[in-house]
Amino acid sequence: MTARTGKFLATVLLGLAVSTSSVAAEPVTPKLTDKLSQLLQKEMRAVQGGMASIHSAMVMGQHESVAENAQQIHDSFILQQELTEQDRKDLMSAVPKGFIKLDKEFHKLAASLAEAGRDKDTKKQQKLFNKMTGNCIQCHGKYVSDRFPGVKSSGD
Numbered sequence: 001m002t003a004r005t006g007k008f009l010a011t012v013l014l015g016l017a018v019s020t021s022s023v024a025a026e027p028v029t030p031k032l033t034d035k036l037s038q039l040l041q042k043e044m045r046a047v048q049g050g051m052a053s054i055h056s057a058m059v060m061g062q063h064e065s066v067a068e069n070a071q072q073i074h075d076s077f078i079l080q081q082e083l084t085e086q087d088r089k090d091l092m093s094a095v096p097k098g099f100i101k102l103d104k105e106f107h108k109l110a111a112s113l114a115e116a117g118r119d120k121d122t123k124k125q126q127k128l129f130n131k132m133t134g135n136c137i138q139c140h141g142k143y144v145s146d147r148f149p150g151v152k153s154s155g156d
């Protein structure tokens, strides 16, 4: 292959990688075992409740409540819960790496938000809260498009 076609191919491949990243990936939900799906839904409802509590607490300057709720979201991390070895294998074969990465990132942000709560830093709380909301949208838009077809994730 000449250097020229090599360069051309690289450009095409790069273009593909960029364009597919903004398209909804195949939804992960049909691939989850019943147990994993139930665990995940339970975690999601807890996360949803936690985010609502954090929002109220944040705008009223109730820093302790921000910290507590964010810490709880962090601790609910499904990947760090006591999944059996088999569950873990099922999970890894059901979801792509990008999903795991997003989930990890999300829970890391929750830990930072708990810290911002303990630091009584409202501005930082707001920034992290918004980032976390971005993660909900990104993951749902990309990996849960079957259940949430209305969510449009704007790429990446």
Ligand code: HEC
Binding pocket: 028, 029, 032, 036, 037, 038, 040, 041, 042, 044, 045, 047, 048, 051, 099, 100, 102, 103, 106, 132, 133, 135, 136, 137, 139, 140, 143, 144, 147
């Ligand atoms: C890494 C991916 C990921 C992130 C990040 C994420 N979710 Fe989800 N969420 C899912 C998946 C997958 C489902 C569908 C689970 C199923 O139906 O099996 C879901 C479902 C839900 C549901 C429906 C639960 C039910 O009872 O069926 C709610 C509510 C929800 N998410 C809220 C949130 C909120 C709020 C955030 C952000 C603060 C968030 N999610 C972030 C992956 C994610």
